[in-house]
Amino acid sequence: MVRxxxxxxxxxxxxxxxxxxANEAVHRLTPDSLSxxxxxxxxxxxxAAKRFARDVRAGMAEREEQLRGDLGLDGTAVVEPARRRAPLRGEPTYRAISAAPGSPAAALPPPRRTRTTPQAIDSPSRRLDELPGSPNRKDH
Known part of the structure; x- marks a missing residue:
């Protein structure tokens, strides 16, 4: 009997x-519980996204402060303004550019007084009509 x-x-x-x-499982699967x-x-x-964004902002501010210190933008470095060199007397303030071969400007006679300056651009050794894909090629 005891058994x-x-x-x-x-x-x-x-x-x-x-x-x-069973009642807990049914309660967990009701629409209100799921929502x-x-x-x-x-x-x-x-x-979690707010914490991540806060950590990223803090890291960005720390890195920006480090970069400002490295570049001297935080007021620790003295930056002198760039000095502009005044042109020498008789030196032109422009750079000479030669006309492209085959252009109307190339047909003009050269100026009477040609002057070479250190700033003159050297013409390339190859002509434009020799370059592949150039619109001035004579073979088409």
Whole structure:
């Protein structure tokens, strides 16, 4: 008789435990519970994104301060303004550029007074009509 009472109590306990687990599962799968879980997850994700953005901003500010110190932009370095060199007397303030071969400007006679300056651009050794894909090629 004691054995029967014992097994009946074990069966009743197992039934109560199984019913509680089933009720919890049903409650977890209701639409209200699912939407609440999703909302809590979204809030948690938003908080994590805010913490990440705050950490990135702090790192950017730290790196910017380091770069400013390295470049002397934080007021520790004295930067002198660039001095502009005044042109010498008689030196032109422009750079001479030769006309492209085949252009109307190349047919003009050269100026009477040609002057070579250190700033004159040397003409390339190859002509434009020799370059592949040039619109001035004579073979088409």
């Amino acid at each position: 029967r009472i014992f097994w009946m109590a074990v069966g009743a306990g197992a039934t109560v435990w199984a019913m509680n687990k 609440g879980t999703a909302a809590r997850g979204a809030l948690h994700l938003g908080d």
